[in-house]
Amino acid sequence: MTTETTALTVNGNKDFQSNFMENGLKILRFLETAYHHSETYPVLSSPLELKQKLLNPDQLPQEGDESSKIVDEAIQAIFTGYCNVSHPQYYGYISPKPLPISVLGDLLAEGLNQTPGAWRAGPAATVIETETLRWLSQFIGYEDEFDKIPNGIFTSGGSMANASALKLARDTIIGRKVQDEGLVDSSFKPTVYMSQEGHFSIWKALDFLGLGRNCLRRIEVGEDARIDINKLEEQVQKDRKMGYKPICLVGTGGTSATGTVDPLDSLAQIAKEYGMWFHVDAAAGGVFANIPETRQYFKGINLADSVTLDPCKWLFVPFGIGCLLTKNGSELLKSFQASSHYWEDLSEPDLFQMGFPGTRQWRSLGLWMAFKHLGSQGYCQLLSHTLSVAGYLAETVKAHPDLELLQEPTLPVCCFRIANTTQHSFSLDQVNHLVQQLGVEKGNHYFTILDWRGTNFFRVSINNFQTQTQHIDSLIETIFSQLNSLNLNH
Numbered sequence: 001m002t003t004e005t006t007a008l009t010v011n012g013n014k015d016f017q018s019n020f021m022e023n024g025l026k027i028l029r030f031l032e033t034a035y036h037h038s039e040t041y042p043v044l045s046s047p048l049e050l051k052q053k054l055l056n057p058d059q060l061p062q063e064g065d066e067s068s069k070i071v072d073e074a075i076q077a078i079f080t081g082y083c084n085v086s087h088p089q090y091y092g093y094i095s096p097k098p099l100p101i102s103v104l105g106d107l108l109a110e111g112l113n114q115t116p117g118a119w120r121a122g123p124a125a126t127v128i129e130t131e132t133l134r135w136l137s138q139f140i141g142y143e144d145e146f147d148k149i150p151n152g153i154f155t156s157g158g159s160m161a162n163a164s165a166l167k168l169a170r171d172t173i174i175g176r177k178v179q180d181e182g183l184v185d186s187s188f189k190p191t192v193y194m195s196q197e198g199h200f201s202i203w204k205a206l207d208f209l210g211l212g213r214n215c216l217r218r219i220e221v222g223e224d225a226r227i228d229i230n231k232l233e234e235q236v237q238k239d240r241k242m243g244y245k246p247i248c249l250v251g252t253g254g255t256s257a258t259g260t261v262d263p264l265d266s267l268a269q270i271a272k273e274y275g276m277w278f279h280v281d282a283a284a285g286g287v288f289a290n291i292p293e294t295r296q297y298f299k300g301i302n303l304a305d306s307v308t309l310d311p312c313k314w315l316f317v318p319f320g321i322g323c324l325l326t327k328n329g330s331e332l333l334k335s336f337q338a339s340s341h342y343w344e345d346l347s348e349p350d351l352f353q354m355g356f357p358g359t360r361q362w363r364s365l366g367l368w369m370a371f372k373h374l375g376s377q378g379y380c381q382l383l384s385h386t387l388s389v390a391g392y393l394a395e396t397v398k399a400h401p402d403l404e405l406l407q408e409p410t411l412p413v414c415c416f417r418i419a420n421t422t423q424h425s426f427s428l429d430q431v432n433h434l435v436q437q438l439g440v441e442k443g444n445h446y447f448t449i450l451d452w453r454g455t456n457f458f459r460v461s462i463n464n465f466q467t468q469t470q471h472i473d474s475l476i477e478t479i480f481s482q483l484n485s486l487n488l489n490h
């Protein structure tokens with residue numbers, strides 16, 4: 001019997017490719033405008049109408065619509081509430097303007113739906129991903145010798161990389177039995193150590209892993225925002241006397257607030273002495289570990305058992321790519337290996353065996369293309385440039401009688417405040433806050449407020465490799481004009 005088949009048609013769509021090129025080019029042109037004419041758009045827009053839409057979203061569409069209309073609608077919607085990270089005066093958090101070549105890499109990887117999760121689902125993806133992991137390790141001066149097993153894993157971001165590192169610490173130090181039995185009946189009382197300035201993803205991960213947030217010892221920092229080594233040792237010894245089992249020491253390679261780097265070489269020694277896994281959370285700053293200006297701060301990073309990096313920060317690739325590097329991948333393999341009756345094991349690496357996710361996006365192609373395009377030297381130039389702009393801002397602040405610098409920048413993050421004003425209707429803290437808010441409302445620059453031990457400071461992060469010293473001059477000028485407008489109105 002023969003059955004006649006007709007192609008499926010939905011809303012007149014037979015090949016589901018209608019206007020693909022036309023729509024694609026429209027999107028690329030839009031991106032080009034956003035990159036090349038970024039200063040024509042406000043730095044941040046979040047109008048009231050958007051907040052209302054959040055409360056009253058559209059109903060699920062029942063019938064389809066023209067693809068070109070939808071592309072227009074999406075572009076318009078994004079512009080209504082656009083966070084313009086490509087603007088040279090976007091100084092928020094560590095959100096970079098992406099390198100266009102990395103965006104194209106992501107498009108290619110996603111367009112062809114390749115995954116580095118498993119060899120059979122993406123042989124080229126697996127190879128290129130493994131190569132990119134090695135390049136990252138070499139770039140930061142962590143490890144230069146590799147064997148067959150990939151020396152780490154790409155993750156969705158820094159938080160997932162940190163969580164994976166804590167799992168390695170748990171499984172390696174407590175013992176692999178914990179992977180089957182958990183901790184419920186265990187007599188172990190594990191403890192983990194990190195400075196007060198360490199990232200919140202660590203305690204989220206401790207909760208997630210069943211170790212519990214209370215096992216985290218948040219060690220005081222000194223005036224320089226680095227972990228206090230004496231306090232750390234005191235705490236470890238006290239815990240040991242009380243029957244706790246120190247399993248992991250987390251050093252921070254660039255705090256999210258001020259970009260400060262812990263004394264990693266001393267931490268490595270302490271971790272070794274007390275038999276702890278030594279993890280460096282270098283999500284923020286790790287890519288500066290091997291460049292001449294900042295190498296001194298990262299001494300000892302090569303002694304870490306694992307290192308978190310976030311290429312979507314100062315490697316200028318789109319969000320959604322973090323990385324956990326290890327000395328060799330064998331611990332990852334022991335901690336995450338899994339199989340099933342539908343899965344035939346091959347001798348080639350299946351990267352889902354080295355991390356939590358199974359199928360996942362191939363985010364490293366954009367980074368691989370960026371490394372090839374710039375070379376490590378080109379990347380170093382971009383990083384040095386952001387450092388020099390932050391240094392220029394710090395010098396400008398120090399030379400100004402009404403401004404106060406929080407600390408010399410280590411990474412391209414500069415924190416300072418208005419410390420003198422003739423304005424007496426508000427406290428200094430309020431003045432700093434109001435000036436920051438005025439800037440955000442006017443849309444010509446964006447930076448955040450850091451509450452440093454009860455005092456408000458401006459936090460300015462040089463995220464964009466196209467930010468120049470003249471942008472810094474204009475930022476300082478605008479801050480004072482906003483201060484004057486406050487004075488006039490009160």
Ligand SMILES: Cc1ncc(COP(=O)(O)O)c(C=O)c1O
Pocket residue numbers: 094156157158159160162199201252254255256281282283284310322
């Ligand atoms: C030091 C540090 N660790 C971890 C993270 C978490 O990374 P992600 O936001 O990519 O999950 C961040 C994010 O800013 C960070 O600065």
